[in-house]
Amino acid sequence: MNSSSTKNHKNDNKSLVDRVSAGDMRSVARAISKVEDVSRDASELMKQIFPLTGRGLVIGITGAPGAGKSSLVDKLAMYYRQQGERVGIVAVDPSSPFSGGAILGDRIRMQQLGLDPNVFIRSMATRGNLGGLARTTVDAVSILDAAGYGKIIIETVGVGQDEVEVVKAADVSVVVLVPGMGDDIQAIKAGIMEIGDIFVINKADREGVLSTEKELEALLSLAMREDFWHPPIVKTVATEGKGIEELAVAIESYREAHLKAIAPDSRRRAIARWRIVELLRERLVAQTLESEGASDLLDRLSSEVASRHRDPYSAVEEILRRSQ
């Protein structure tokens, strides 16, 4: 690439960034597609996007499948709309690239939140091996932030490693449970205890709410947080819109408490560090595998490992030797 085409790229990005910061939905969608592409171009784009961020409130919502997260997110988004806020929703869908799960999710949503020009919904799915879902998700959130969405909700379907990281990277993290999850509830709770700034018991019209609430309270009373925040428990019936305002109030309380506190500083540094390492990981692999002949080498080594003529460790050493 010569310097004039680099310059053109920068100009293209400049006008795209201008349109994003003016809140143009099509440009927001285009910008997100760019960061999903693992193209070199996204780097220049994101460098210009980053200084425009930091105004919106990023709300991470996680929980097990079946907990009714989607309904909860939709109702919370509608509540914010009634307050006059613009709302961005990023749904993380770690499903197979072939399944179309994300598209299905979008279609169901569109019926509910309609074509409200002040609500932007995007599902992020795993599309390949190289582009990390976590990195593309936080980049998409930054783009929505730059576009002036006041509330940005990240919803994750899973409770996987990457998904947990993404939710931790939010300004406030909400963990959704349902009554009567059975034997696994202890294990689930143990796993998400550290993540939740706010806990929701959704489907609170079901049996077992009280015992789930008591168990959760007991677990929370054992935890000692650095910031001395005691995570509230909010009961909701999302499908009927019950408890949504209480959730919004809890979110606002957390935001207010932490505007004054000193603790979030270490959290922000940890998030920044994680973003840098994620991006570094992706870049290093891309550099190595995009170099000349690397693709053929990887194909050959994969065959050799598959037929057990070679182990993955020595295969990696061969790739590393070659690229140095």
Added chain:
Amino acid sequence: MNSSSTKNHKNDNKSLVDRVSAGDMRSVARAISKVEDVSRDASELMKQIFPLTGRGLVIGITGAPGAGKSSLVDKLAMYYRQQGERVGIVAVDPSSPFSGGAILGDRIRMQQLGLDPNVFIRSMATRGNLGGLARTTVDAVSILDAAGYGKIIIETVGVGQDEVEVVKAADVSVVVLVPGMGDDIQAIKAGIMEIGDIFVINKADREGVLSTEKELEALLSLAMREDFWHPPIVKTVATEGKGIEELAVAIESYREAHLKAIAPDSRRRAIARWRIVELLRERLVAQTLESEGASDLLDRLSSEVASRHRDPYSAVEEILRRSQ
């Protein structure tokens, strides 16, 4: 490191590998701890372990939290024990490193499968940023395979990106559902359709089994698999041991069908490729961040990104420039 210490390392590994291949449980545990440590040493160990693998059947079991996977895995393990098989269980727990979720899981388990010397149970948790959970899990499976465990069961708590990859890397993948998961069932199913070689509807004594089964059948009838395998649906009540034999039969049928088929070849190559790329990713980041001064640089850049004086992309570029 001079050549004599390298030689000693190799000798240490040699005797460890010997003890692993003799099926010594303590050595298996030690070997797995080594691959979790992201220590340089694990590479030599795994090179020697790899040629000993390929004999055991690796069964991946996934599904939402609350689906009763742990009970199902325990009962399946007991069934295999009754058949005289040695069983390894690797539970993937993507929970916070502080929560102790994995340890909790182990303790509950030990009461059930007792101290049977022919059952090896290990929980893999996220312990840091650098060691990938997916890579350490497949390495642990290889070690159990080399140690002569005939059936190796990988259980994942989540349905995240890494967890899906791990399950895909198994010889046979089992997806566990429960009746009446509500609104999210379409989305979940869409996401896991491609993964499941066998589907289990657990807690099949609950309401809604029939409709869940019908929905699932409808979805499966739409899918066209490369290997023409039609994934069977097995109904279980794991806590009562019901349907466990049927599940074992389904697993065996899949294994037999694929011993003769040609399709798994491409699957094996895809798995090998994924293992190489995962390991490469980890190695490249470790090399870069373990170089002299890199830690201080990362700290400084993290602070700058956290205070918005810098964007993550230019931070990564600075790290890359420095390391080249």
